[in-house]
Amino acid sequence: MLSRIRIVLVQTFHPGNIGAAARAMKTMGLSELVLVNPRAFPDDEATRMAAGAADVVGNARVVGAVDEAVADCVQVIGASARLRSLPLPHFDEPDVMAKSALDNARGAPVALVFGRERSGLTADEIRSCTHQVSIPANPDYGILNLAQAVQILAYELHRAWRTREDSGFVYQLPTRAALPTxxxxxxxxxxxxxxxxxxxxxxxxxxxxxxxxxxxxxxxxxxxxxxxxxxxxxxxxxxxxxxxxxxxx
Structure with missing residues (x-):
């Protein structure tokens, strides 16, 4: 199911954020990255910030519009502040979003769409989504870096997956040293x-x-x-x- 979860970054300005987002993805078992009109890509800074996730960056697809990035998806979740002017179903809690996304990813791709660093997603881009999700944060300062937002939602997806009975996930426990007789x-x-x-x-x-x-x-x-x-x-x-x-x- 995680292999069918797609991360879409729209018009990313700083190439380093692409690499940091790729690193956040790989730590949580996600691998498919799609970039919509990035300012600079490929870029050495993106590869440097990806650290051990350079393969995610290297396999990223670049497209010209959000609709192109999500055309084959059955569920498209836009990460943004709640827009009450748009009557889209809204996930107030990321863990609820994650369970829904995994259910839908059993048979077809699902996308999580993240907007620009400064202005997020436009209203037209959110209309390309089927759902919205917000990350609960300090109401006086709810600003998250792009890669941080990807990490939080990717973690919720991985947590929802690994707690399923059919995930097959096994914790790697440290080998215990031999006890004395x-x-x-x-x-x-x-x-x-x-x-x-x-x-x-x-x-x-x-x-x-x-x-x-x-x-x-x-x-x-x-x-x-x-x-x-x-x-x-x-x-x-x-x-x-x-x-x-x-x-x-």
């Missing part, structure tokens, strides 16, 4: 006890200091490597350095 953790606890005792740290037997420290390390769940580093530290701090290796295995 109970025997290795026991060696550490005994080593800690010996160092605290030899150093004179345990001066109040009834203060439960040792139990509290052991509970702290248990909550921390150090990995085998981290436990080995702790034992190495204990060895280095031992009175008259006993030469202990600090290894856990």
């Amino acid at each position: 109970r025997e290795q953790f026991g060696h550490f606890q005994r080593h800690l006890h010996e160092v605290m005792e030899k150093s004179g740290f345990l001066t109040q037997p009834h203060a439960r200091t040792e139990a509290q420290l052991q509970a702290l390390f248990a909550r921390a769940e150090p990995s085998r490597r981290e436990l080995s580093l702790l034992r190495g530290l204990l060895s280095a701090l031992e009175p008259q350095n006993s030469g202990r290796s600090g290894k856990t295995d």
Whole structure:
């Protein structure tokens, strides 16, 4: 479905905004970019600002009018402030827009249209749309950069897609370091006890200091490597350095 979501930028003035918008798209799984009469394109600044999304910029199509950019789309959503003079259906919340766009993108292209940096979309361009969407913002300062607006709506599209049961999206969880065995953790606890005792740290037997420290390390769940580093530290701090290796295995 995301492959059938098209981002359309109308008369973009700064080439860097094209690249930044492409980067925002790629991070959210969108790839189809159409440019309507950009002031300067191709442009090195667009490629530079795209960073790792230069392929999105390189594959962008340039057309002469909004109607040409969206002719094959079944839903066209203009990103703009609400225009009450136009009786178009309006999405007040981007997440609602995203769900509707994905539903329609199951079988045919859907377009999100963004206007000029300074003046947005004209009334005639919005008439080429089937819907409008606005991004809720501070009523005293609701100004968004073009690429920021693309990022927000692209994020909502990706969120709506990945939460679908049929998306197949899988979070890439970090690989967890190996935990020490109970025997290795026991060696550490005994080593800690010996160092605290030899150093004179345990001066109040009834203060439960040792139990509290052991509970702290248990909550921390150090990995085998981290436990080995702790034992190495204990060895280095031992009175008259006993030469202990600090290894856990």
